[in-house]
Amino acid sequence: MPTHWRDTVALDEQQRLVRESIRDITADFDDDYWRERDRKAEYPTELVDTLGEHGWLGILIPEEYGGVGMGTKEVAVMMEELGASGGGFSGPQSIHGGIYNSVPLIRYASEELKAEVLPGMASGDIALQSLCLTEPNAGSDSTSIETRAEKEGDEYVITGQKIWISRVDHSDYALVMARTTPKEDVEKRTQGISMFLVDLDDAYDQDALDIERIPKTASRPVHSFEMWFSGLRVPERNLVGVEGEGFYQLLDGLNEERLAIAAEALGLGFAALESAVDYANERVVFDRPIGKNQSIQHPIAEAYARLRAAKQVTYSAADVLEDVDRTEAGARANTAKYLAADAAFDAADIAVQAHGGFGVAREYDVERYFREARLTRLVPITQELVLNYLGNNVLGLPKSY
Structure with missing residues (x-):
């Protein structure tokens, strides 16, 4: 294309x-x-x-x-x-x-x-590729994380479990989110969470970190891990920001990251669409390229229209993100992520369909795009959580979660 x-x-x-x-x-x-x-x-x-x-x-x-x-x-x-x-x-x-x-x-x-x-x-000499937030018993409810960081002198001692943490094997440091105050002891559940910069080599040297790779089918080059911290000692100087305010610090760049994810999904969608267009122009059946058939051409064109629309929303949001209030910024960023993920998935699905049986052949790449496009609807938050935000924070509907 x-x-x-x-x-x-x-x-x-x-x-x-x-x-x-x-x-x-x-x-x-x-x-x-x-x-x-x-x-x-x-x-x-x-x-x-x-x-x-x-x-x-x-x-x-x-x-x-x-x-x-x-x-x-x-x-x-x-x-x-x-x-x-x-x-x-x-x-x-x-x-x-x-x-x-x-x-x-x-x-x-x-x-x-x-x-x-x-x-x-x-x-590029130092890799800080991993954010250790998600836990088995918390999932998308980040305020329910159970990993603890207890102050002992001029150190914090971190104990707990994380899951679906990416790129640990290609990181020198990690940002680790842990509770410094138990959830039951804070006025608001978003309080009492702190952020720490952890030197992973030091963690291994202390024999205080174990990791296990999670086999997966999507985005296979980027590995994800389960992690166990067992009495990891972190210097007090490695506390990022203010103790107990790590959750708010994490949220501060959330809208910008949503737009980056939207752009990533768009790139994936356009890659899939390019494969579909190329194949539809080259593949000849019944003495005509299959792209001449409206049953092939129209879905591809519709996918392109959806990608164009999602791209406009994404780039427009990026242009004004610093000029609008937090709620409106959240609405724009979350909408962009929602539309881009769906547009990417539709484009990948149509690309597979256009390839027929070759849609599942590795040599044509579209099966890889399809696997990855499905992932965009799950990370960094699900499409349903985006709708929760829009329904509650923008439309004023009762909180549903």
């Missing part, structure tokens, strides 16, 4: 710079590369290293710490390009954590921690 089919929104000069740079980089990582990474469930180290060499892993990190100093508008462009290049959801997800885990550090960490970690993150 010609790239101008995706160039459907007006970009400023800085966004265009990002787009062209990422397109140049991803040109060296073709479908064969991603097909092999998926088959072997192998992290795309070569791509990530190349992005680091060009400075793009520090896109959100201020220039004073060696970063690029850009914002959500530029991240959206980068993530869409990584997905549309053939990386699907795995491409942008391979660096997603490293990009957005910098945000709470930039906003809340001490100058000492910033100086220790941010320059290395910007250069």
Whole structure:
């Protein structure tokens, strides 16, 4: 698919710079590369290293710490390009954590921690790809996490279990969310949660961390893990921000991250659609290309229309996110994520259908896109939780959860 089919929104000069740079980089990582990474469930180290060499892993990190100093508008462009290049959801997800885990550090960490970690993150020498939040008994109810961090002298001792934590095997540090005050002892359930920067090598050296990889079918190059912390001692200086306010610190960059996820889904959707268009033009049945049949052409065109619409919502939201109040920002970001995930899934489903039996053949990639597109409707929150937010916070309906 010609790239101008995706160039459907007006970009400023800085966004265009990002787009062209990422397109140049991803040109060296073709479908064969991603097909092999998926088959072997192998992290795309070569791509990530190349992005680091060009400075793009520090896109959100201020220039004073060696970063690029850009914002959500530029991240959206980068993530869409990584997905549309053939990386699907795995491409942008391979660096997603490293990009957005910098945000709470930039906003809340001490100058000492910033100086220790941010320059290395910007250069790619330090990987902070993992956010340890989700737990088996909490799921989407993050305020019900049971991992504890108890103060002992000038240290915190962390004990608990996490699940579905990504990229632990390619991280030097992790941000760990833990309760410093039990849920039953706080006035509001969002209180009493704290954020810690954990040196993973130190955790292993203490014999205080065990991990186990979770086998999965979607986004296979980006591994997910179950983790057990058993008496991990973390220096007090590694507390990020204020004790007990970690949940609010985490929420602070939530809308920006939602838009990044939306852009990643869009990239995946466009990649799937490109495969469908190419196959529909090339595949000849009954002496005519199958794309000449309206039963093939119309669904593909409809998927394109849905992707265009979702992209407009996503980029428009990114343009004004800092100029609207928190509720409206949440409405725009969540709507973008909802529409982009559905549009990506529809595009991937139609791509499989257009390929017929070859839709499940690895060599055509669309079965990989379909597996990953299903995942976009689950992470970082489900479509149903998006509707909960819109129903309660925007429409004023009673809280349903």
